Amino acid sequence: NNDVEFIFLQLCENYGFAKANNIAYEYVNNLITFDYFWLLNNDTTILNSTLPALISYAKKHNNNILLSSLIYEGDDTTKLWFSGGVYNKYFAIGNHVDYEKFKASKYKFLSGCSLFIPVSVIDKIGLLNEDIFLYAEDLEFSIRATEKDIPLDVVDSSIVFHVGGASSVKRSYLAYYYMIRYTTSVIVNEHSRLLFLTIIPYHVIKIMYLFLFQSVPFSSLRGYIDGMIDAI
Structure with missing residues (x-):
């Protein structure tokens, strides 16, 4: 549609x-009334059917659902990049898994690469957590939705192609x-700070493995260590 208007916000x-x-949401919310808020990475491409599939699926669930695309x-x-995510609370790690494992898991999350949010869901659980600068925003948002009994799902008819890694270099500090x-x-x-009893040993072993067997430079792994220290 040549009449579609795009607004670019320079912060x-x-x-x-x-x-x-969140700034983008509030900006548009002050201009118009809308039903859906779609987070889509800037290093993606989509099909003509990608967005309509999400809208249709949300409507079937009375807009009380949080959705991701098949990426x-x-x-x-x-090469499937995302069809669902689950996290392990004992090791504080999240993984992309196949759809069946995603649906069966109690500890699931969706991808912020393509995160489709009905406004009615935002009314119930709020916007993204601004205390998180980068990564895990989708995990935290998914957990909040689950706590409010809002289902999470991946729409296989909504296809996204993701280049990946545009926001930071893989294995960088x-x-x-x-x-x-x-x-x-x-x-x-x-969950509990007592989980550090299992989280810390796991990540110490992981750091050693990355350094000794994956040849990850210590300058990068220093970011791993500093991140864990600041989390503690």
């Missing part, structure tokens, strides 16, 4: 993923720092 500083998206790596439909700090903080705050 004065890097506020992080959560706050930036592939690049434009390769043989910052990538490790933000991932470890906020994933650990979210899970511990949700």
Whole structure:
């Protein structure tokens, strides 16, 4: 539709993923009334059917649901990047899993790469947590939705192609720092600080493995260590 209007908001500083998206939501909310808020990474491409599939699925559930798309790596439909996520509270890690494992798990989350949120859900649980600068915003938001008995699901007819890694270089200091700090903080705050009794030994072993067998430089792993320290 050539009549579609796009608004680009230029912020004065890097506020992080959560706050930036919240600013966009509040800006549009002051202009018009709308029913859905769709978070979509800037390193993705979509099909004409991607968004309509999400809207249709949400309507079937009376807009009381949180959704993600089926996400592939690049434009390769043989490489599935996301069809559901689960987290392990004892080790403070999250993993992408197949759809069956996602549906069966009590501890599930959706991907912020394509996170489709009915406004009625935001009215119930609020916006993204601005205390999280990068990574784990989707995990924390998914946990809050689950606590309010709002189902999570992945719509397989909504296809997204994701280049990946545009916000930080993989295995960089910052990538490790933000991932470890906020994933650990979210899970511990949700469950118990006693989980550090299992979380810390696991991650000490993981750091040693990455250094000795995956050749990850210590300059990058320093971010891993600093992230865990700040989470504690």
